[in-house]
Amino acid sequence: MRQQLLDVLRLLDTTPAPRGEERAAAHRVRGWCAERWPHIEWQVLEHGPAGGSLVAAHGAGPLLYSHLDTSLDDDGAGIGLVTGNFAPVGPLSVAGDNVAGFGLGVARGPVAAALVAFAEAGAGRLLLAGSGTHRRGGGITGLEAYADAYPLPRSAIVAKSGPPILLWQEPGSFYLTVRVTGRSGLAMLPDTATPPGGVIESAGVVLDELARWRTDYLAADPRVGQAGRACGVGAISGGWSPKPDLLPAQLEIGLYLVAGDQVEPKALAAELADRLRARCADSALRNCVVEVEAESGAAAAATPADAPVVTAARAAWLDEFGAEPSPVTGWTGSTDGVVLRARGVDTVRLGPQMRPAADDPRCDEMSLAQLGAYARVYRRLLTELPA
Known part of the structure; x- marks a missing residue:
């Protein structure tokens, strides 16, 4: 699994996906996945002038969701205006268990874990959406385009970085x-x-x-x-x-x-x-x-704490990490999980931890072993949750 994660991370690191302009990236990732896992039908769902999402399914089952675009665009002015550093960002680096690169937290690390988990699970659905980050005047998102084109399942898992917590409610x-x-x-x-x-x-x-x-x-x-x-x-x-x-x-x-x-x-x-x-x-x-x-964006939404997806996620977390997820109050991170819940889909959010890279705080560092752990949790949820 480590090598598969690295292969996906290197692909994403060399594939810019600016928000709203992910179409070329979605087609490149689709082609790469079709060669790696030809038994799966990989599709690109286009939206807006240049947006695109990667879509795949192993038949019915829960939806595993993350997004292709990064919070900042590594090939645009935004990263310089926000960070004060306009120099080019370096490539992905690997040192032992540590991987460092641009956009790992939002959201290339979770994307890699989700993609590998889905390919191995043989169950459920995958959406790596375009336009998943917040932006003023953002237009239609990849998730909205997906919901218009496909029937939504009863449950979903949002693969997104954060502290070691399990969220079934988001603001x-x-x-x-x-x-x-x-x-x-x-x-x-x-x-x-x-x-x-x-x-x-x-x-x-x-x-x-x-x-x-x-x-x-x-x-x-x-x-x-x-x-x-x-x-x-x-x-x-x-x-x-x-x-x-x-x-x-x-x-x-x-x-x-x-x-x-x-x-x-x-x-x-x-x-x-x-x-x-x-x-x-x-x-x-x-x-x-x-x-x-x-x-206006999406309003706060919650999944019942005893919903099957929450119960299954807690059990998978306990088995993988040996302890219950940390309790949380006052959480202020909002994702497309609120959009899914508003459409009647029971949803949980969980994902790997990140930290600023030591050499360049514009980049993130993650543990490959931890990415593998979350990939195993995602894989289990895809296979265990009912259609």
């Missing part, structure tokens, strides 16, 4: 976009802008109120079951970087929110807009327009 997630709009001007004539000096000069007012609102949002977390709340300011923009002598009219701030309870994104957006308007009214931004837009 929902969504984005808020804050826009503060004044009037553009010239840096050499700062009074030509509204406010004088431009909106960016007063960004601290907006960020300070966002920090206060975030504190209140987290304090109101009811901690429903395993899931909790989170909120972060992940993007701020304004102006045109090649022309900083022009003072921009608009400041834009992007927030990512997670909620284990049922919240209404539009209501939160309205609440935040009211608070920001009140704060800006007492500042240099008093003559600016303040807007907050909500982009």
Whole structure:
């Protein structure tokens, strides 16, 4: 199994799969799998302008799910903008039991374990979906395209990295976009802008109120079951970087929110807009327009703790690792598991642990032995769960 995992990891490491543009990668992985496991019918399910997912089935059975795209694109500007390092990322490396490379955590390591497990199981279904990571304005996802094209099974296993826990409940997630709009001007004539000096000069007012609102949002977390709340300011923009002598009219701030309870994104957006308007009214931004837009994602969803897929996953975990999975509350990681649960599919999430690579924190490190352990758990669930 170790060699099979390494073979898949090396394939994925040399196959860029930017979110929404995974079609070429899906076809390459399909061709590779067809040569390695010709007894399985491997298919590419295309979606959107350039999206694609790898699909296969051994007849009826549970769905084993992970995704092809990585959180950052190793061949684009995103990784540099987020990490501050625009240098090329090195190739996959192996040292003893340790494997290190780009995108192992999200989600090439779990993908390798899932792919090998499915090929060996001779049961169940596999979906390695495109567009599985969160993105503003993301369009149709691979899972949505799959659900439109195929009947969904009663249960599913989400192969995704994380701490040594078993999740049957996950929070929902969504984005808020804050826009503060004044009037553009010239840096050499700062009074030509509204406010004088431009909106960016007063960004601290907006960020300070966002920090206060975030504190209140987290304090109101009811901690429903395993899931909790989170909120972060992940993007701020304004102006045109090649022309900083022009003072921009608009400041834009992007927030990512997670909620284990049922919240209404539009209501939160309205609440935040009211608070920001009140704060800006007492500042240099008093003559600016303040807007907050909500982009809804999937709501929090739970599988009953006594559902067959949960019971089977707990038993497989105990047999493989010799102990029960660690209990968890306040979990703030959201995956397509919430989409599956919302469509009536009992779902669990579990997967290998990762850590930043010692040589390059943009990459992840994983244990090959641990990847093999999770592959065996996935394989067992595929073969034991009813169709």
